[in-house]
Amino acid sequence: MERANIIQNPIQNPIQNVVRHVVRHVKQALVAAVWLSFLTLPIMVIRVDTVEKTVTWRWMHLAYMAVGSFVLALAWYAMMERRNKSQAKKELETVERVSALAGMLADPRITRPLMAFGLLVAVAFPWFFSLYQTNILVSALIYVVLGLGLNITVGLAGLLDLGYVAFYAVGAYTYALLNHHFHLGFWAVLPLGAVMGAFFGILLGFPVLRLRGDYLAIVTLGFGQIIRLVLENWSAFSYGPSGISNIDRPGLFGISYSVEQATTYMYYIMLALVLLTIFVTARLKDSRIGRAWLALREDEIACQAMGIDNTRAKLMAFSLGATLAALMGVVFAAKTTFINPASFTFMESAMILAIVVLGGMGSVLGVILGAFLLMLLPEYLRAFSEYRMLIFGATMVLIMVFRPEGLVRAKRKVYTINVEAAG
Amino acid sequence: MAQNPTGMNGQNAGQAVLSVRNVSMNFGGLRALSEVDVDVRQGEVVALIGPNGAGKTTFFNCITGIYTPSEGEITAYPKSGKPKRADGIRINGMRTNLVCELGMARTFQNIRLFPSMTALENVMIGRHCRTSTGILGAVLRGPGTRREEQEVVDKSFEMLTKVGLEKLANEYARNLPYGAQRRLEIARALATEPFLLLLDEPAAGMNPQETEELKQMVIRIREEFKVSVLLIEHDMKMVMSLSDRIYVMEYGRIISTGTPKEVSEDPQVIRAYLGEDSDA
Amino acid sequence: MLELKHIDAFYGNIQALRDVNIKVGEGEIITLIGANGAGKTTTLMTICGLVPPRNGQVLFQGQSLSGVSPDKVVARGICQVPEGRLIFPDLTVQENLDMGAFLRIDKAGIKTDLDQVFGLFPILLERRGQLGGTLSGGEQQMLAISRALMARPKLLLLDEPSLGLAPLIIRQIFAIIKQINSESNTTIFLVEQNANQALKAAHRGYVMENGRITLEDSCDKLLANDEVKKAYLGL
Amino acid sequence: GEKKDEKKAEAPKQEAAAAKKLVLGVAGAQSGDLASYGLPSVNAAKLVAKEWNAKGGVNGMQVEVLPMDDQCKPELATNAATKLVSEKVAIVIGHICSGATKAALPIYKDAKVVVMSPSATSTELTQSGDYPNFFRTISYDLIQGNAAANFATAELKLKKIAVIHDKGDYGKGFAESAKKAIEDGKAAKVVMFEGITPGGVDYSAVIQKIKAAGADCVLFGGYHPEASKIVTQMHKKNLKIAFVSDDGVKDDTFIKTAGVDAEGVYATGPQILADNAVFKKALADHQKEFGSEPGAFYSQAYAAAQALLNAVAKAGSTDYDKVVAALHSEYVETPVGKIKFDAKGDAEGVSFSVYQVKDGKYVLVK
Amino acid sequence: MEYFLQLFFGGLSRGSVYALIALGYTMVYGIIELINFAHGEIYMIGAFMGLIVAGVLTTLGWPVLSILAIALVVSVLYSAAYGYTVEKIAYKPLRSAPRLAPLISAIGMSILLQNYIMLAQTPDFLPFPRLIPELAFMDAVSNYLGTSDLFIIATSLVVMIALTFFIKFTRMGKAMRATAQNRKMAMLVGVNVDQVISVTFIIGSSLAAVGGVLIAAHVGQINFAIGFLAGIKAFTAAVLGGIGSIPGAVLGGLVLGWAESFATGYISSDYEDVFAFLLLVVILIFRPAGLLGKQRAQKV
Numbered sequence A: 001m002e003r004a005n006i007i008q009n010p011i012q013n014p015i016q017n018v019v020r021h022v023v024r025h026v027k028q029a030l031v032a033a034v035w036l037s038f039l040t041l042p043i044m045v046i047r048v049d050t051v052e053k054t055v056t057w058r059w060m061h062l063a064y065m066a067v068g069s070f071v072l073a074l075a076w077y078a079m080m081e082r083r084n085k086s087q088a089k090k091e092l093e094t095v096e097r098v099s100a101l102a103g104m105l106a107d108p109r110i111t112r113p114l115m116a117f118g119l120l121v122a123v124a125f126p127w128f129f130s131l132y133q134t135n136i137l138v139s140a141l142i143y144v145v146l147g148l149g150l151n152i153t154v155g156l157a158g159l160l161d162l163g164y165v166a167f168y169a170v171g172a173y174t175y176a177l178l179n180h181h182f183h184l185g186f187w188a189v190l191p192l193g194a195v196m197g198a199f200f201g202i203l204l205g206f207p208v209l210r211l212r213g214d215y216l217a218i219v220t221l222g223f224g225q226i227i228r229l230v231l232e233n234w235s236a237f238s239y240g241p242s243g244i245s246n247i248d249r250p251g252l253f254g255i256s257y258s259v260e261q262a263t264t265y266m267y268y269i270m271l272a273l274v275l276l277t278i279f280v281t282a283r284l285k286d287s288r289i290g291r292a293w294l295a296l297r298e299d300e301i302a303c304q305a306m307g308i309d310n311t312r313a314k315l316m317a318f319s320l321g322a323t324l325a326a327l328m329g330v331v332f333a334a335k336t337t338f339i340n341p342a343s344f345t346f347m348e349s350a351m352i353l354a355i356v357v358l359g360g361m362g363s364v365l366g367v368i369l370g371a372f373l374l375m376l377l378p379e380y381l382r383a384f385s386e387y388r389m390l391i392f393g394a395t396m397v398l399i400m401v402f403r404p405e406g407l408v409r410a411k412r413k414v415y416t417i418n419v420e421a422a423g
Numbered sequence B: 001m002a003q004n005p006t007g008m009n010g011q012n013a014g015q016a017v018l019s020v021r022n023v024s025m026n027f028g029g030l031r032a033l034s035e036v037d038v039d040v041r042q043g044e045v046v047a048l049i050g051p052n053g054a055g056k057t058t059f060f061n062c063i064t065g066i067y068t069p070s071e072g073e074i075t076a077y078p079k080s081g082k083p084k085r086a087d088g089i090r091i092n093g094m095r096t097n098l099v100c101e102l103g104m105a106r107t108f109q110n111i112r113l114f115p116s117m118t119a120l121e122n123v124m125i126g127r128h129c130r131t132s133t134g135i136l137g138a139v140l141r142g143p144g145t146r147r148e149e150q151e152v153v154d155k156s157f158e159m160l161t162k163v164g165l166e167k168l169a170n171e172y173a174r175n176l177p178y179g180a181q182r183r184l185e186i187a188r189a190l191a192t193e194p195f196l197l198l199l200d201e202p203a204a205g206m207n208p209q210e211t212e213e214l215k216q217m218v219i220r221i222r223e224e225f226k227v228s229v230l231l232i233e234h235d236m237k238m239v240m241s242l243s244d245r246i247y248v249m250e251y252g253r254i255i256s257t258g259t260p261k262e263v264s265e266d267p268q269v270i271r272a273y274l275g276e277d278s279d280a
Numbered sequence C: 001m002l003e004l005k006h007i008d009a010f011y012g013n014i015q016a017l018r019d020v021n022i023k024v025g026e027g028e029i030i031t032l033i034g035a036n037g038a039g040k041t042t043t044l045m046t047i048c049g050l051v052p053p054r055n056g057q058v059l060f061q062g063q064s065l066s067g068v069s070p071d072k073v074v075a076r077g078i079c080q081v082p083e084g085r086l087i088f089p090d091l092t093v094q095e096n097l098d099m100g101a102f103l104r105i106d107k108a109g110i111k112t113d114l115d116q117v118f119g120l121f122p123i124l125l126e127r128r129g130q131l132g133g134t135l136s137g138g139e140q141q142m143l144a145i146s147r148a149l150m151a152r153p154k155l156l157l158l159d160e161p162s163l164g165l166a167p168l169i170i171r172q173i174f175a176i177i178k179q180i181n182s183e184s185n186t187t188i189f190l191v192e193q194n195a196n197q198a199l200k201a202a203h204r205g206y207v208m209e210n211g212r213i214t215l216e217d218s219c220d221k222l223l224a225n226d227e228v229k230k231a232y233l234g235l
Numbered sequence D: 001g002e003k004k005d006e007k008k009a010e011a012p013k014q015e016a017a018a019a020k021k022l023v024l025g026v027a028g029a030q031s032g033d034l035a036s037y038g039l040p041s042v043n044a045a046k047l048v049a050k051e052w053n054a055k056g057g058v059n060g061m062q063v064e065v066l067p068m069d070d071q072c073k074p075e076l077a078t079n080a081a082t083k084l085v086s087e088k089v090a091i092v093i094g095h096i097c098s099g100a101t102k103a104a105l106p107i108y109k110d111a112k113v114v115v116m117s118p119s120a121t122s123t124e125l126t127q128s129g130d131y132p133n134f135f136r137t138i139s140y141d142l143i144q145g146n147a148a149a150n151f152a153t154a155e156l157k158l159k160k161i162a163v164i165h166d167k168g169d170y171g172k173g174f175a176e177s178a179k180k181a182i183e184d185g186k187a188a189k190v191v192m193f194e195g196i197t198p199g200g201v202d203y204s205a206v207i208q209k210i211k212a213a214g215a216d217c218v219l220f221g222g223y224h225p226e227a228s229k230i231v232t233q234m235h236k237k238n239l240k241i242a243f244v245s246d247d248g249v250k251d252d253t254f255i256k257t258a259g260v261d262a263e264g265v266y267a268t269g270p271q272i273l274a275d276n277a278v279f280k281k282a283l284a285d286h287q288k289e290f291g292s293e294p295g296a297f298y299s300q301a302y303a304a305a306q307a308l309l310n311a312v313a314k315a316g317s318t319d320y321d322k323v324v325a326a327l328h329s330e331y332v333e334t335p336v337g338k339i340k341f342d343a344k345g346d347a348e349g350v351s352f353s354v355y356q357v358k359d360g361k362y363v364l365v366k
Numbered sequence E: 001m002e003y004f005l006q007l008f009f010g011g012l013s014r015g016s017v018y019a020l021i022a023l024g025y026t027m028v029y030g031i032i033e034l035i036n037f038a039h040g041e042i043y044m045i046g047a048f049m050g051l052i053v054a055g056v057l058t059t060l061g062w063p064v065l066s067i068l069a070i071a072l073v074v075s076v077l078y079s080a081a082y083g084y085t086v087e088k089i090a091y092k093p094l095r096s097a098p099r100l101a102p103l104i105s106a107i108g109m110s111i112l113l114q115n116y117i118m119l120a121q122t123p124d125f126l127p128f129p130r131l132i133p134e135l136a137f138m139d140a141v142s143n144y145l146g147t148s149d150l151f152i153i154a155t156s157l158v159v160m161i162a163l164t165f166f167i168k169f170t171r172m173g174k175a176m177r178a179t180a181q182n183r184k185m186a187m188l189v190g191v192n193v194d195q196v197i198s199v200t201f202i203i204g205s206s207l208a209a210v211g212g213v214l215i216a217a218h219v220g221q222i223n224f225a226i227g228f229l230a231g232i233k234a235f236t237a238a239v240l241g242g243i244g245s246i247p248g249a250v251l252g253g254l255v256l257g258w259a260e261s262f263a264t265g266y267i268s269s270d271y272e273d274v275f276a277f278l279l280l281v282v283i284l285i286f287r288p289a290g291l292l293g294k295q296r297a298q299k300v
Ligand SMILES: Nc1ncnc2c1ncn2[C@@H]1O[C@H](COP(=O)(O)OP(=O)(O)OP(=O)(O)O)[C@@H](O)[C@H]1O
Pocket: B027, B030, B032, B050, B051, B052, B053, B054, B055, B056, B057, B058, B059, B109, C127, C130, C134, C135, C136, C137, C138, C139, C164, E298, E299
C-alpha cells in the first residue's frame, strides 16, 4: 500500500488529489479508531472490584477514546505520509543531502556567531530566570554530560551499556561518603570521583567486554543492578535506602550562600563542565582513537585483523564513559545535597540511553537536545499532572518513529583529502 | 620461466619469513587441516590452491590468530620489530591484532571493509598499529599528535595511490564497486607495513581484464614494499603466472607442491582440482 | 516471459540503472555481463522487488511486478541465487535446502530434487548436518545454487554463480545450468564475471556499462565482438 | 525558541492571582511504581480544599491544590520543590518518601515554606532539629518500630522474632528501629534480619528460612503488597506464626488482597477512634468524589491538609512564622485524631495503637 | 536436606514464573533482535484483562474453573491484539532504522502502557481472585509446592515443548527461523516477513497473557507496575538460557529461580538479586551465548 503511494499519476488535478488523500486518511483513521476503541474497551470502560463483587461501567470513556483515537490516527497517517514522502525525496536528492538548516549549521560563518550567542544566553540565563528554571537546567546539563559520556560508549564505540547509572552512583557515593566522613570538599573530590569512575569502568569492563551485542547489554544491566543493590543493602557502608543527607554544596572561598545562589553557582560549574566535555569528546572523536571506535562498530574481526587491540579500545571507551558519569555523580550529590539508591535505578540508565538515541547517536548537538527534551519535557508537562508520563512515553515513541536517526543526525567529520592537490 | 616476471628465483630468494610445521585444525569431528607444512621465504609469491572446502581459508585463519591450531608450530620471522628476533616468534594462538602488529596482514575472502567509512579512512585504520597517540594526546592535540595525524593521512593516501584508488579516496567503502573494494582491502593491509601479505581470493568477482590489472598490481607491490605474498586463488591464469611456488591442498592436506609448471602437471592435482582439459 | 521496460533504479541518490530494457523468452538462457559496479546485481534486485524501480516496469508472464513484495514475486516462480550467497548461517545445510523449497508442498517432488542436488554436489551431502555459516566459501556457493534449485523456479536468476569456485566445479556449474535449462525447461538469467564461460553457456547476452545496456546480441556474435573481447574476455 | 517559551511560562501574573488564591502544594510520587502511595494525598488535599472553599475559603482565599510529582526520586523532589518555591507556594503537603523529603527540605527551608508529610517516617527528619519548617502527621520509625517491637515482646510474649523489610527507606527504617528495640529490650531475640525484593512474585525461600530459624513472629517493615504476599505464602507453607507490621500495612487494601490470610495480622498505626467523625467523613467524601476506596496514607494526608489550612486560617496569612506558630499551638480535628505539633514537628495527640485483622476488619487491640 | 528441598522447590516455582514470561520474550527477541521492553507491559495487560473478565463473571456467579478458562481466552486474545498493535505502531516503522531506535521506542511504549493502565484503572494494588482451585492431593506436599505452582510449572513445560515443536517443524516456525537469520534471503525464498513478525508478536503476547493470568492468580494481586520487574527478570532468564532458544528460556528461568532461592536460603535475601546477576555474569563469561544458546556461526 505504501509502496503504491509513491507512484503517483501526475495528470491528476491537484484539488482532486488532495480530496482523495483526505478521504483516504479519514477512512484509515476511522478504521484505526474503531480498532483502538475495541482494544481499549475493557480497560477503559470496566472497573471491577473482586472483593465487593461489583462492576462499574464507564461508557463515557469509550466515547472519549473513540474521538481521541480518531484525531490521533488522522494526525498519525498524515505524518506518516509526510515521512514516507520525505524519505522518498531524500533518496532523490544529490550527494550527502543536507537540509537547509544543517547546511547553515555546517557553515562556520553562521555557527560561530550562533554559538557565541548561545553561550551568551547560557551565561546570562540565571539572571533572567527563576530559581526553578535554573535548577532544572542544571539537571538538564548534568544529563547532557551523562549523555555525552554514554555517547562515547554506545554512540562512538557501539557498546550497549544498560547499567551506565552504576558509575553515576559511584561518583555520587564517592563524594557523599568522603564528605560525610572526612568533610572533604566538592573540589577535592571531583578529580577523585573521576578516578573512581575510571577504575570501576575498567574493573567492570574487563571481564565482560568480550561479550557481543545484547549479551553485553544484559551484563551491564546486571552490574548496574548489583551496584544499586549493594548500596541499598550494605547499610554500614552506604547508609542503605535512607541515604546520606546534608552533603555540602560546592564551596566558594568559604562564603556561605542561599539555595538560590548555590543553584546559580552550580549552574556555572555545570556550564563549564559541559563545555569541557564537548571539547574532549569532539577531540576524541576526531582522533586515532575515535577512528578505531568507529571501525570497531562496523566490523570487529576486521578491526582486530588490522592490528587494533579490540579489548583495549573498548575498555578505553567504557571507562571514559564511566569517568564522565562518575564526575557527574559528584556534581549530582553536591547539587541535591542528599542521595540514596533510588536515584540510580535501571530506568535512569534507560533515560540516559534514550537521550543519546533520541538526540541522535554520535551527535553532540543531538545529545544536548535529547537531554533537554527528556529532562525538561516532564518538567514542562507538569501542567498536565497525571497525564504527564503518558504524554512523555508517547513522545518517545513518536520521535523515534518519525525521526529514527534521532533529532539531529550525527554528522561525523569524514576524513577526506583533496585528491587533486595530493595526487 | 617466462611467467615469472621478476626473474626472482624462488629457491634462492632469501631466508624464511614464515614457517609452518605440522599444523592441524579440528572442528568437532571435522579435520579441516591435517599436518600441514608450508614455508614462505623473503620476497616470494606463494600460492595456496585446492578444491572448495579444502581448508585454505582455515589455514589463513590459523596463521593470523583467528583460530588456534589444534596441533603444530607456526613461526614468523619479522624483518624488524622492536625486539628483533632472528630465530623467529611462535605465533600459534597469538591474538590477531598482535599478529598484525608483528607484520602479517591479510584480506578476507568475504570482503570485510568498514562500509560506512571512506576509502581513505579504511586505510587509516591500517595505520593504527603503527601510531601511538593516546587519550591525552588526542584531547590536547599537541604538535606531536598533529604531525602523526598528518603522517597517517599522507601514508594512507600513498597506499591508495599504490592500488590505483586515489580517485575514490573520499568515497564510502560500501559504495565502491566490488573490484575496488578488493583493492582497498589490499591497501588497508599494506598500510600496516607487513612483511607478509596474505590474500584470500583477491580476484574473485573480477573479470579477466580486472584480474590482469590486479596481477600487475601485486607484482608492483611486492617489488616496492619488499613483501612476501601468500595467495589463495581459484583463477589459475593468475596463479600460474604470478606465483613462485604453489602448494596444493585437498581435504586439509598438502597434496603437492612445487613450481607452477610442476604442479600443473601433477596428475593428482589435475584429478582433484584442475580437471582434465585445464584451459581455465 | 520476463520483460524489463525502461527501468530506472536508485540507491539513495545514486542512480544505478538507466533506462534498462531486457527481454527474456521462455526457455532461454540469457546472460548479462559487465564490469564491476555496472548494475548487474541491481537489475536482479529490481526483478525480485528488493530494489523497487523508480520508473519503468517489470513484466513477468505478461503481468506487472510493480508493487509486488519480494515473497510474492518468488511465489510467482522467480528465484534468485543472490550475490554474497546469503546462506542462513545457523541453519544446517539440510535446513537451508528445505528453506529453498519453502513454498512447495509436493513432498515427493522435493525429495527427488533433494537427491538430485546432492548428486550434483556430493560435498553438500557430506556436510548435510553442518551449519551453513561454517561452510567454506565455495561450499556456500554450491549451497546457494542448490537452494535455488530446490524451489523449482520457472525463472532462475543467477548472480555470479561461479564466484569463488574451483575450476573443476565452475565447469560443472555451467554444465548444470545448461542441463536444467534443457531438462526442466527452466528459463535462466545469468549474471557473470566469467564472461567467457557465460557466453558459451547462454543463448543471448546483454552487456551493461554504468547502468545502461550497451550491447545486445546472440552469444556467438558477442564472443566475436572485438570490444567485448577486449573489455570482458581479457583477450 | 525554547528560551522565549520559558519567558512566557514565567508568570508574574501568578503573584497577582495568589492574592485571591491560596495554593496548597502536594508533592510526592504521582507516577512511576510508587504512585499508589502519592496519589491518595492529592485526592485528600483536593477534598479538604473543596470543603474549605465551600465554606468561603481560607481567609477569603480560594484554596487551589497544585500537585507536584517527584516519583520518590531525590533529584525530581528538588525540582518539584524549586518549582513550588518559584511559584511562591507557602504551604506544601509532602513529600511521600523520606529520601525525597530529605532532598527537598533544604530548599523549602531556605525559602521559608511550611512542609508537612503524611508518610515520611525517617526519624531524623524531625528529631535532628535541622528542619523547623517540617511537620508530619505520621509517627516516625523509632516510635513505630518501638511500638511494634514492644507489642510483639511484651504483649504477645514472643521470643524469637524474624525482622523482615522491603529494603525501602520506609520499611527498612521501621525494621531497624524495631530490631534495635528488641535487642535493647532483651526479652526476645532477633533470629533473622533480612530484606526482601519488593515486587517479587515469590517469597517462599525467605519463608522457609524463617521457618528454619524457628521464629515465632515475623515483624515486617514495608507496604501492604509485599505484606499480603508474605502472609499468603506463609499460610501456603503452613507457617502460622504472628505477623506484626507497620502503618503501611494498616490499610484496607491489605485485607482485600490478602483475603482470609489477612486474619490475625497485627499492624501499628495511629489510633482512629471508632466515632471519629472526620475520619468517617473523609472516607465517605472520597467514595463520593472518586468512586473508590482511598489508598495509602490517605488519612494522614487528609490530616495534613486540614492542619495546614487551619493554621493559615488561624494565622490570618501565609506568613511563615505565624503559620508555624499556629501549627505548634492550635489543635485541629483530623482523621488521625485531634492534633497539634510538638517543638520538633511531630504530631501530638495521635494516639498510637496496635490493630489486628478480625473478620476482615482492623480492630483495635491496644 | 528438607530445607534444601524446600528451597529447591521454591526456586523451581519461582523459576517457572520467570520462564513463562521469558518464553514470549525470547521468541520476539529471536526474530527481530529487539529487547522488547514493552513485553512486561503486555504481561501486565494480560493480567488486567484476566482481572476484568474474572470480575465481571464473578458478579454473574459463574463457577471458578470456567472463569479461569474464559479469563485465559479473553486475555490471550486481547493481549495478542495489543502486541500486534504495539508492533505496528512502534516497531514496524523502524525496521530499517538504526538498531537502537526500536529499543528506545520500546521503552517509550512501556512508559505509555504503564501510565495508560494506571490512569484507566487505578494506581493501587488490586486483589486478584484465586482462580486456580486448590487440588486436594497437593496438600500433602504443600510444604514444597502449591497447586498454583504446579499449574505454572506444567504450563511452562507444555508451552516450551509446544513451541519447540512449532519452531522446529511447522512451516511458520521455519519461516521464523529464516527471518531471524537473514530477512532479505527469507524474502527471496518466499517468506512473508511482515506476516512472520506479526505472528511472532501475537504468539509472544499470547504467552505473556497466559503468564499474566496464571501468575496474578498465584500471587493474588496486580497493579500497573508489575510488568517492569517481570520484564527484567524474564529478559535475564532469556539471556541466561541463550537468547532465541526456547528450552533455554525455561532453563534460564529455572536457574535464575534457583539462584535466588538458594542465595536467600543459604546466604541472605538482601543479596538474592546480586547473586542472580553475578551468576549471570559468570555464566556469560564462560558461555558467552548463554546456557543453551548457539554461538552464532561465524566464519571469516
Ligand atoms: N568454524 C567451522 N566449524 C566447522 N567447520 C568449519 C568451520 N570453518 C570451516 N569449516 C569447514 O572446514 C573446511 C575448510 O574450510 P575453508 O573455508 O578453509 O575452505 P577453503 O579451502 O577456503 O574453501 P573455498 O575455496 O571454498 O573458500 C570446510 O569444509 C568447512 O566446511
